Amino acid sequence: MKKINVVGTSATGKSTFSRALATKLGLHYIELDNLFWLDDWQECPDEIFFARIEAEMVKAKNGYVIDGNYTRAIPVKWAEIDTVIWLDLPFPINLYRSIKRALSRAKSKQDLWPDSNNQESLWRMFGSDSIVWWMIKTHQKNRNKYIKMMSAPEFQHIQWIRLKTPKQVEHFLAQLDSYEYLV
Known part of the structure; x- marks a missing residue:
């Protein structure tokens, strides 16, 4: 388990889990949202996005944890992948986390990713491109x-590792110190 992609619907905790996983395993952390979103909520063109992913993968001499879905990037991000960890939490948990996270981010006004100026806002949270609405539309899909x-x-x-509850997610990370997950 050296080349990992953590996937799941918005607000499953992919970023938190992926950072912890990368730290525990001593792997390079790659956040796809940071590579994809340009300033002012502009989307990165695919050819540039794919090149950014490849560049991050090349930097990762000992392996990596890719945080994010982006199905169109599968040919790039899964070219050498050995493990996909799917955080498949129940809809009510995702909905609660999505709303809580959006409200917290709208209140804090902090940039969402290091390489862009994008912030959550109450206006954005209730608009048609809201992350909450996105989660509702894409959870079952x-x-x-x-x-x-x-x-x-x-x-x-x-x-494939499918984690279906917050307890399974916590247990998985706690068990990483044992040999079985490192093979």
Whole structure:
């Protein structure tokens, strides 16, 4: 487990989990949102986005933890991947976390990622491109997508780890000190 992609619907805790995982395993952390979002909520063109992902992967001599979905980037981000960890939390937990996180971010006005000036706002939170609305629309769609991918022939070389509850997520991180997860 040296080249990992952590996936899951918005507000599952991918970033927090991925940072902790990268730290515990001594791997390079790659945050796809930071690579994708330009200032003022502009999206990065795919060719630049893919090149940024590849550059981060090349930097990671000992391996990496990629934080994020971005299905269109699968040919790049999964070229050498050995493990996908899917944080598949129940909808009510995701909804609660999504609202709580959006409110906290709107109140703090801090930039969401180091390489852009994007911030959450109450106006944005209740708009059509709200992260909360995005989570509501994509939760079941993401679940269906990853269930299909787990059994797809082209992804059988990947070790899939599906964590369905916050307790499973905590337990997984706690168990990383044991040898079984490092093999």
